Amino acid sequence: MTSRKIELSVRNHDRDLAGMTYVYPVLSRRAGGVSVGVNLNPNNACNWHCVYCQVPNLVRGAAPPIDLARLEMELDGFLAALVIGDWLLRNAPEGAREVRDIALSGNGEPTSAAAFPEVVELIHRLRQKYGLTRVPLRLITNGSLLGRERVRAGIARMGEIGGEVWFKIDAGRPEDIERINGVRMPVARVVRNLAACAQLCPTWVQTCVFRWDGVGPDAQALAAYLDVLERAGCQRLRGVMLYGVARPSMQPEAPRVSPVSVAELEAVAEAIRKKGLTVTVSP
Numbered sequence: 001m002t003s004r005k006i007e008l009s010v011r012n013h014d015r016d017l018a019g020m021t022y023v024y025p026v027l028s029r030r031a032g033g034v035s036v037g038v039n040l041n042p043n044n045a046c047n048w049h050c051v052y053c054q055v056p057n058l059v060r061g062a063a064p065p066i067d068l069a070r071l072e073m074e075l076d077g078f079l080a081a082l083v084i085g086d087w088l089l090r091n092a093p094e095g096a097r098e099v100r101d102i103a104l105s106g107n108g109e110p111t112s113a114a115a116f117p118e119v120v121e122l123i124h125r126l127r128q129k130y131g132l133t134r135v136p137l138r139l140i141t142n143g144s145l146l147g148r149e150r151v152r153a154g155i156a157r158m159g160e161i162g163g164e165v166w167f168k169i170d171a172g173r174p175e176d177i178e179r180i181n182g183v184r185m186p187v188a189r190v191v192r193n194l195a196a197c198a199q200l201c202p203t204w205v206q207t208c209v210f211r212w213d214g215v216g217p218d219a220q221a222l223a224a225y226l227d228v229l230e231r232a233g234c235q236r237l238r239g240v241m242l243y244g245v246a247r248p249s250m251q252p253e254a255p256r257v258s259p260v261s262v263a264e265l266e267a268v269a270e271a272i273r274k275k276g277l278t279v280t281v282s283p
Contacts, residue, residue, distance in 0.1 A: 021067070023074040024106075027092070033100035034092050035138075036078065040066060040119065041108025048109065048142050049182030050170070051253035052208055052245050055107045063113035068122060075126055083130045102127065105140040112145060117154035124161050137163040140206070144185065146193040152200060159201030166206045166241065167197055172224030179212070187224075191231045198236035205229065206241045209268055211258045222271060229275060239278030242269050246283070259283075 021042055028035040045061030046053075081087040088097040102123055104110040113119065120137070127133050137158055143165075145151045155165060169190065170180045178184050197203050207225070209217065217225075229237065244259045262283045269279040 020074045020078070022071045023078050025078075025091070027096055028100065028103075033096045033098045034082075034088065035100055036075075036082070036102045037106060038071070038075065038102065038104050038110075038119070038123065039106025040104065040110040040113040040116070041106045044107045045112075046108035047112060047144060047183070049251070050208075051180055051182070051212075051251055052210060052249045052257050054247050054250050056250040058107070058251065061108075063108060063110065066113050066115040066119060068115060068118060071119065072122055072126070075123065076129075079126055079130045079132065083132070099132065099135050101136050101138045102132075103138045103140055105138075109142055109145065110139065111141055111148075111151045111154070114150070117150055117157060120154045120157050120161075120163075124157075127161075133162065137161065138166055139163065139201075140166045141168065142181070143167045143169075143190070143193045143197055144183070146196050152196070155197060156200045164202040164204065164238065165197055166204050167194055168207075169194065169205050169225070169228060170208050171221065172226070172228040173221060176221055176224070180208075187228060191228055194228070194232040195236065198233065202238050203236070204238045204241055206243070208243055208245065209260050209265055210245045211260055213256050214258065216260045216264055217268070222268065226271065226275060229272070229277065234275050234277050237277060239280065240269075240272050241280050241282065242272075243282040 022039055024037045024039060026035050026037055040063045043061065043064045044055055044057050045059050045063065047060065047062065049058065049060065082099055104119065110116065123137055127135065127137065139155065139158060158165070171177045172187060174184070174187060194205070242265055244265060245257060248254060249257050265281050265283060269281050272279045
């Protein structure tokens with residue numbers, strides 16, 4: 001692991017920041033501190049194409065075969081630097097020198113990795129080694145692969161070890177899902193996958209709200225989105241994390257994507273709260 005000084009910022013989530021293949025640190029505004037990222041998609045491949053995605057050179061596809069030995073070496077060394085060394089003091093800003101989570105995220109859909117369940121076990125073993133069992137393991141996912149047995153097994157294991165899932169839902173109508181996430185997916189499948197995930201592991205919905213060609217979500221789009229949450233079972237969910245576009249999209253659609261105001265985000269949050277859900281807002 002590189003010993004050079006790293007300037008952590010909520011506006012810079014460069015996966016190559018620490019010079020490793022799989023492990024990277026970020027300052028996460030949603031987690032509220034330093035997040036240790038585990039990137040299972042170093043090939044920049046994802047089965048979705050979200051218009052606001054900050055991954056450069058994004059391609060369609062799945063995660064490559066994971067070198068578990070290399071991943072363990074990188075994560076072991078980095079956790080040692082965090083827990084035993086002075087990495088946080090040297091690289092994290094004052095007030096954010098705390099490890100808030102280990103996050104399976106990165107440059108694509110992490111559950112597309114064939115070794116996803118094995119990666120969950122590997123991370124848990126190192127959490128135990130460094131006394132970090134109270135630091136949650138989080139999976140940031142589009143939830144589209146819940147139909148696969150290995151994916152469900154990995155998520156169920158996360159539920160057993162105190163992990164949680166951040167499940168992406170940006171829209172509730174097929175045409176909006178296709179426009180925003182670049183996939184054709186029946187809404188019924190989204191509902192089914194979200195409900196299944198929430199039964200296996202504590203689950204938050206994460207939703208990006210933005211303007212498209214200068215126009216924010218309308219009342220019909222919001223109603224369809226709320227309907228997805230209701231059909232999946234609001235009582236099963238931990239809550240919803242609303243966020244805006246704090247960093248520029250690296251996709252061809254970037255010129256069409258722009259931020260909404262804090263007031264607009266709060267209006268969406270209030271509509272969700274009326275369904276009995278906890279909502280956090282990150283402009």
